[in-house]
Amino acid sequence: MRGKSEKSQSGKPDWSTYNYKSGLKLDEKVMVALVKASEVYKKDSDAIYKDYGMTFSQYNVLRVLNNSKNGQNTVTVASKIMLVSGPNMTGIAKRLEKNGFILRKHDPKDERITVLEITPKGKRVLKNIKDAHYENISNYLRGFSDTEKEKLLENLKQMFNNSSLK
Numbered sequence: 001m002r003g004k005s006e007k008s009q010s011g012k013p014d015w016s017t018y019n020y021k022s023g024l025k026l027d028e029k030v031m032v033a034l035v036k037a038s039e040v041y042k043k044d045s046d047a048i049y050k051d052y053g054m055t056f057s058q059y060n061v062l063r064v065l066n067n068s069k070n071g072q073n074t075v076t077v078a079s080k081i082m083l084v085s086g087p088n089m090t091g092i093a094k095r096l097e098k099n100g101f102i103l104r105k106h107d108p109k110d111e112r113i114t115v116l117e118i119t120p121k122g123k124r125v126l127k128n129i130k131d132a133h134y135e136n137i138s139n140y141l142r143g144f145s146d147t148e149k150e151k152l153l154e155n156l157k158q159m160f161n162n163s164s165l166k
Contacts, residue, residue, distance in 0.1 A: 034159075041140055048132045052125050053099055057084065057092050059133075062101060062126055065118040072117035074107070090114075101125060 024032065042056050049059045064078050065071055073081075079089035093116055096102040101122035107113035141149060 037140075041136075044136055045133070048129065048136060052129055054096070054101070054125070057082070057088075058096050058101070059129065061089075061092055061096060061116070062118055062122050065102060065116055066123060066126055070117075071123075072115055075114045075116060078116060096122070
């Protein structure tokens, strides 16, 4: 039997060498492929963001804030946009603040609400990451036409709308 590093001619793992047959139904195969693609994308993205002192989640918080009015939003709204729990968002925000990428402050109208604001340093790091970020995305979508990308996006939105998180 060949070792773990054996791959087929396509460069993908040759699962037959592991004496493994998934037995998954088509719907399960689709979901497993979606999760695998997502996890590999996040791992590759994390490698890029690490060079700038941040994680995938931290990068996404900066993107949310950068695209929010006046570069700021509440922890609650940012966590809803990112589908991250409030306590997780608080930890992410604390690390971003420690590195000077954002400011955390209380809403003057309601001290219970924490507002996050992207700093000039946060904006600079987004600008510096941009090329590597888009190159990574392009690598994943290589070979897809714009029409295929639009259809994929439509299908993924439909999956999300079918979920309990809508």
